[in-house]
Amino acid sequence: MAELTADRTKEVMTVNIGPHHPATHGVLRLIVDLEGETVKEVTPVIGYVHTGIEKSCEDKSYWKVIPFIERMDYVSYFFQMEAYCGAVEKLIGLEIPPRAKYLRTIFLELNRIHSHLVWLGTTALDLGAISMLWYCFRERDRILDLFEMATGQRMHTRYFQVGGVIEDIPLGFEKKLAEFVAEMPVRVGQYEALLDNNEVFLQRTKGVGIVSRERLLELGVTGPLLRAAGEPWDLRKAVDHLVYPEMDFKIPVGTVGDNYDRYRVRVAEMVESTRIVEQALAALPDGPHISEDRKYVLPPRSELSTSMESLIHHFKLVTEGFRVEPGEVYNAIEGPRGELGCYVLADGSSKPARVHFRDPSFINLQAFRDMSVDTYVADMICSLGMLDPILGGVDR
Amino acid sequence: MADRQRSARDMLRGDLEGDDLERYVEERVVTTTFEKMLNLARANSIFPLTFGLACCAIEAPISIVTARYDLARFGAEALRASPRQADLIILSGRVSVKMAPVVRRLYDQMLEPKWAISMGACSSSGGMFANYAVVQGADKFMPIDMHIPGCPPRPEAVMYGFSKLQRKIMGEPDQGWRQRYNAAGTEEWARGGPRSEPSPEAAAAYEQARELTHA
Amino acid sequence: MPDAPGLELIRGEIERDRPGSVLATSFDRDQAALLVDPEQVLAVLGWLRDEPGQGYRFLSSLHVADYLPAEPRFGVHYELLNRDRVERIRVKAMLADPGAEQLPEIDSCVGLFPTADAQEREAFDFFGIVFRGHPNLTRILMPDDYVGWPQRRDFPLGGEPVTFTYNERRYG
Numbered sequence: 092m093a094e095l096t097a098d099r100t101k102e103v104m105t106v107n108i109g110p111h112h113p114a115t116h117g118v119l120r121l122i123v124d125l126e127g128e129t130v131k132e133v134t135p136v137i138g139y140v141h142t143g144i145e146k147s148c149e150d151k152s153y154w155k156v157i158p159f160i161e162r163m164d165y166v167s168y169f170f171q172m173e174a175y176c177g178a179v180e181k182l183i184g185l186e187i188p189p190r191a192k193y194l195r196t197i198f199l200e201l202n203r204i205h206s207h208l209v210w211l212g213t214t215a216l217d218l219g220a221i222s223m224l225w226y227c228f229r230e231r232d233r234i235l236d237l238f239e240m241a242t243g244q245r246m247h248t249r250y251f252q253v254g255g256v257i258e259d260i261p262l263g264f265e266k267k268l269a270e271f272v273a274e275m276p277v278r279v280g281q282y283e284a285l286l287d288n289n290e291v292f293l294q295r296t297k298g299v300g301i302v303s304r305e306r307l308l309e310l311g312v313t314g315p316l317l318r319a320a321g322e323p324w325d326l327r328k329a330v331d332h333l334v335y336p337e338m339d340f341k342i343p344v345g346t347v348g349d350n351y352d353r354y355r356v357r358v359a360e361m362v363e364s365t366r367i368v369e370q371a372l373a374a375l376p377d378g379p380h381i382s383e384d385r386k387y388v389l390p391p392r393s394e395l396s397t398s399m400e401s402l403i404h405h406f407k408l409v410t411e412g413f414r415v416e417p418g419e420v421y422n423a424i425e426g427p428r429g430e431l432g433c434y435v436l437a438d439g440s441s442k443p444a445r446v447h448f449r450d451p452s453f454i455n456l457q458a459f460r461d462m463s464v465d466t467y468v469a470d471m472i473c474s475l476g477m478l479d480p481i482l483g484g485v486d487r
Numbered sequence: 488m489a490d491r492q493r494s495a496r497d498m499l500r501g502d503l504e505g506d507d508l509e510r511y512v513e514e515r516v517v518t519t520t521f522e523k524m525l526n527l528a529r530a531n532s533i534f535p536l537t538f539g540l541a542c543c544a545i546e547a548p549i550s551i552v553t554a555r556y557d558l559a560r561f562g563a564e565a566l567r568a569s570p571r572q573a574d575l576i577i578l579s580g581r582v583s584v585k586m587a588p589v590v591r592r593l594y595d596q597m598l599e600p601k602w603a604i605s606m607g608a609c610s611s612s613g614g615m616f617a618n619y620a621v622v623q624g625a626d627k628f629m630p631i632d633m634h635i636p637g638c639p640p641r642p643e644a645v646m647y648g649f650s651k652l653q654r655k656i657m658g659e660p661d662q663g664w665r666q667r668y669n670a671a672g673t674e675e676w677a678r679g680g681p682r683s684e685p686s687p688e689a690a691a692a693y694e695q696a697r698e699l700t701h702a
Numbered sequence: 703m704p705d706a707p708g709l710e711l712i713r714g715e716i717e718r719d720r721p722g723s724v725l726a727t728s729f730d731r732d733q734a735a736l737l738v739d740p741e742q743v744l745a746v747l748g749w750l751r752d753e754p755g756q757g758y759r760f761l762s763s764l765h766v767a768d769y770l771p772a773e774p775r776f777g778v779h780y781e782l783l784n785r786d787r788v789e790r791i792r793v794k795a796m797l798a799d800p801g802a803e804q805l806p807e808i809d810s811c812v813g814l815f816p817t818a819d820a821q822e823r824e825a826f827d828f829f830g831i832v833f834r835g836h837p838n839l840t841r842i843l844m845p846d847d848y849v850g851w852p853q854r855r856d857f858p859l860g861g862e863p864v865t866f867t868y869n870e871r872r873y874g
Contacts, residue, residue: 117540138843140540140580140583143619143621159616166545228555232555245641309815329785330788418730419733420731432781445767447767487843584845618861621861
């Protein structure tokens, strides 16, 4: 709605930053009311990559759901698997063995680093610091090499299963991981050297997009955005989950809550995640990598030729899947963007009756309006990058 | 190697004669029709559109332009943001019903000659999402030149598909299995395809195969 | 989570202030849930948020589950979190399907928890539940002119055959 006034400097122009735009981090559509270059109102329109994943999950047995849900937030796929498998394990009451817990933690933190690298590369690209993309993706490719070594796939690995992880790590993985862990802090130092004192970057991010802590909490925002505003809230520390209580790591917390703080918090998180991986790798215990309960977990293939019972279990699990007593559970973990929650409703059959994900990007996007009103368009793009929405999670 | 150097030296001195000179020129000068040259230029300087829908977008267009799987080697480094300036659209990701008209509009806005690569299982055929929200294959609303399977396809697979597209643009598309199996069941290719009519043996074998599949 | 006795205490206190609002409690798999009357859900949420001893000020998630064929079929879930004690509690309000063209209604809690804005729109988009008092109750993920409530259990999964030559010949 354009208002034509005699004073042309006050004219409000509605611009559609359409679903196809190099800076929207996915197919996000923004309808922006601009007065000159100042943003007066911004309305995000989402749904352009809505895939009906939650509905599809109702049609699949519990273990078949895993490849579906990991494609929601497509840079942090291990986290979706963890939220879902954790929820189903709570429903069943299944304990996962210690080695599986450590492996899960290692892969989750590697995925967190991966997610932050993708964020840093693309956001710096939006701000004009194009070389960051190449440096960040160089590390990202190393992490993906590690994933491929252990699971066979670079992305969407379906590595976590109900009861543990699907396969033990291969020989040589620990060595390669140790090399990566040793080098990663140096690389993060390189990224900081590129951006931290860059005058253009500082001018574009300092003091921009500030939203108060209380407002963020009202809007349900969690994750690095909340921590940058000064609230030390992290589910890894708040809730006893996997092996985080035994790890020694810090939570980076910002002060002002502007875009610069968000950047610093995430970069610091990368270093902390590397430390967690290092400690978990050193403390990795021996043992089974998945639960031994054959009612829910496939038996190892070596047993299939000797034990009739294993064969029957295998058959039942592959064809129908395991059944879960009726009940519902909400399992929340700390994803790279905030609280990732998975709600599973079981109705006694072998398929979940409802799977719903509380996706952090979906909730965080509500803070976008507060971050960009009364700033310039360029600041809005910067805020969008620092918000780090992943549209696959927003739209599910 | 020494031979070429010697003949080059002789050429510069004016010592090559007759057949030697002919051969020298043939080896170094590409003589071709204007069409072929145009196609060569088009294939080796494709401007892809920066278009990412979902997970495949992280592998392409972001990952293939990075240093390890460098797309710039193939001349396609200049990713353009505006469809008016691009000639290749890589549909990387699932096309939802809300996005399909947008994609079609983008494709229409591109200028001829234009190509479309459908990357990954979701845009080729709906992938694992056979439900109300995903268009089961971008073929349903726009012409696609190359389908790349995978979920997501490795960047190497995307490069392979890309180089296959380049050969298609140059007018010599890979025939691959169609040649081996006489293209039975893919009649839109075998019958009056981009080149000539199939050979009589191929046509007979094709008819026979068609009888069998119809039965 | 508040443990089972704690949950009963909470119920007792809410019942004292608002009799008839809590219909049942459930403590299943270490998760506490209060089943409340849909007409009084705002009162219960407000009490849980503002009462000095409780302080469940963070709404983690607002989502709907379709319990078909059980009646009432729609369960609106509010996942509340107390960040100081790190305790979660779930408030469930069951809504029946009025049938025919009518849509089930419940009060919107956007006033109490602004985070519910987009989540209530999503619930409306997928289940057709009207949240009274919501500032902008329109479809959020499906196209604006979509007909039907996709995530209801009786809505078909959908999908159509892919355009292979084989399918074209077979299905026309």
